[in-house]
Amino acid sequence: MNIPEHVPSELVYQFDHNTDEGLLIAPEARFLELLKKFPGGLFYSPCLGGFWVTTNYDAYVAVVRNTEVFSSKQITVPPTDGAYRLIPVNIDPPEHAKYRSVLAKQFSPGHMRKLEGDIRMQANQLIDEIAKKNSCDFVAEFAEILPVTVFMKMMGLPIERLNEFREWAMIALTETDPAVRMPTMMKIIGLMTEILHARQTSPEDDLISVIIHAEIEGRPITMEEAQAYCLLLFLAGLDTVVNAMSFGLRHLANHKELQQQLRENPEIAPDFVEESLRRYSFVNIGRVLACDYEFNGQLMKKGELIIVPQIPANLDEKAFENPLDFELDRKGSSRHVAFNTGPHNCLGAHLARIELALTYQEWCKRMPEFGEDPSTTPVLAAGPVMGMRNLQLVW
């Protein structure tokens, strides 16, 4: 084990967020155990070449807001080999703002609200089929389909290729073997590049046209930059929504009184969305040290990596009273960091909130009382975006 000299032995603990068994069984319990073990908010894992891990709310926020020290040029551990960039997330302030502004208007609340009718219709089309049965796998039959459909329409990707694209998306998002994943990623980038070229000469009312005709500080965007925007939107906007809705729906399946509340008062859906994002967060983003720095009394060195898991931040009792309780009227719930905070806060948050609220509303309106199938247990996945691979429901 290669532990740098400046790391004290009491802060060293073996932890690999990509494979940790505890995260695959009970992610919240596992992260709370780490919070208790390292109340100072920080430890060092020698796994994956070595990296720091924050274990509470204050440490999370201090890292993501300090972009001069904690750069987002690397956002995963282990780091990517530089095969592709993700814009704007891989760009640090102050440059970041000019790249983010290309998409800002497109993801504004007003712009997103225009999609509501269409998303509601697509959700209902999926429920039409599911409601004919008396059981389903919510992940495969709903959660993995709705965000892909919304994404393809928003980007302007050919909707007649939905099934093909869905299959690629699922491989790209869930496959861990790079030999299978990378060729599929290449197909996705290939399709997006085809459409970027087409929209260069004939723009349409879609996001790909906005991106390819954008200017960065008065100069035309390059094809490499346009691809980097498209790839980030794909990676940021699909897997996250799939998992958020699966965790939220699982909570509903196990709390019949909440299903009834949503059926009778669909207007409480936004509160349900916010509390379920806080209670069941699932993202472990990373940063790289841009310089030597003393953090929480501990020296860190330039080039070292750090991850800031959301679960111990959102379940930190110093930040949220009775953090394990699910409270629709929780005070200060908007302080949760499920969409991150600071300059890289999630640009797709308004869209995600709409997709989630409409899902909970329409599902509860259309479906009879439902529960989790007691004969199965959902398979969980660890990694930078932790997920749920299946959710068997019965009614």
Ligand code: HEM
């Ligand atoms: C529940 C669903 C979602 C969650 C939990 C989520 C979470 C996050 C988080 C944690 C970040 C910060 C990444 C970092 O700083 O390293 C982020 C950034 C981002 N997200 Fe989301 N996201 C969701 C949905 C979406 C959707 C639907 C889109 C768009 C289609 C989207 C687009 C983006 C973009 C463009 C950024 C980069 C912002 C920047 O760097 O300025 N996200 N998201």
